[in-house]
């Protein structure tokens with residue numbers, strides 16, 4: 001009985017998250033710029049409702065009244081996940097949570113101005129206050145969970161991760177990339193193109209591919225924002241993209257990435273909807289789904305052939321200019337740069353390791369955020385061997401920290417490693433894998449993802465899910481082999 005009541009209350013809590021998701025989507029797309037203060041009130045109000053739900057649970061001692069032995073295996077996991085969420089809200093005072101929500105939105109607003117003007121000083125004070133709160137939060141969690149402060153922040157985004165595991169993976173991949181980069185760059189063909197895709201053409205190409213991939217337009221939509229993202233609520237996926245005149249595939253690539261996220265959301269198990277077990281299995285798995293589509297599928301050579309066919313047949317492009325080799329090489333160009341979101345997949349983990357090192361220093365070693373630009377630039381030249389020339393190209397490029405997200409960055413690279421492992425398995429399973437891709441027939445692959453990843457919701461940790469679907473724990477060799485196959489042993 002108490003478990004049923006808990007399920008009902010968690011459903012309410014999940015609906016509040018949906019409302020928050022739509023408000024946040026609106027804030028990033030259509031909200032007028034001077035409405036931010038009003039939006040802060042609305043979003044922080046939702047925290048009161050959430051807190052009320054957790055107070056009802058606490059007052060009635062619902063968790064203590066549940067007999068875990070009477071629950072089936074799925075409900076047991078759901079119950080554990082409920083407890084994790086409850087523990088978080090129960091241990092952090094509501095005042096702190098609301099203050100953090102308010103400061104995050106304010107700080108994010110100042111970050112937009114600071115980034116525009118490439119001046120960290122604009123956001124410095126607000127950011128320092130926000131970081132103080134996050135450190136206090138991590139301290140409270142650390143004492144309750146008896147874990148490192150940074151690990152408690154990681155757990156908010158992925159229950160499979162800890163900093164020791166990350167250090168091992170990141171050390172190995174950093175060495176691998178640094179060792180192979182010179183050869184990758186040497187083997188590269190640089191492409192000059194006498195044509196480009198305008199916004200309308202990119203959008204048309206994207207929509208054709210989204211339909212082929214199975215995006216459900218009756219339960220989702222596309223809009224524009226500064227940074228592409230996938231948000232919204234249950235049964236209502238909002239994805240956004242951006243457009244750049246210098247890059248014929250910027251809007252397309254962003255949409256393919258976000259479609260991967262959206263397919264995951266749209267494929268989550270309906271029987272567990274609104275329950276913790278029915279939500280996504282952490283941000284690394286979420287990212288594995290977007291990178292599976294973007295990097296493993298859409299940027300492959302066979303799909304480049306389908307892109308070429310679509311550009312010629314549906315958009316009227318000249319096939320001698322837009323050959324599949326040109327499309328493939330253009331979209332898999334490897335070059336160092338300052339900006340993470342513009343990075344190729346070889347340099348990308350270096351950007352993540354750079355962020356990981358800095359946030360670890362801030363949370364665990366009390367590095368002063370007032371000196372963030374110096375810290376950023378120093379670390380950047382060590383890992384990416386580039387001297388950062390301004391704050392816009394440096395510590396102001398990403399929204400995450402200024403929105404209060406510490407411990408999020410590592411999930412991007414873990415997602416890339418998981419995606420490579422899943423893709424290896426799928427490629428082995430379907431003999432006509434490449435042929436299907438050449439024809440734009442993604443159905444069997446998406447069906448496999450639905451069965452092995454999407455429909456599992458939050459049932460498994462990463463290693464459990466990978467063992468079920470690929471008979472192996474997370475292994476870096478698949479990502480490394482993917483990089484060697486695509487950039488060193490490549491045939492064109």
Ligand SMILES: [Zn+2]
Nearest residue numbers: 257261287290
């Ligand atoms: Zn993503």
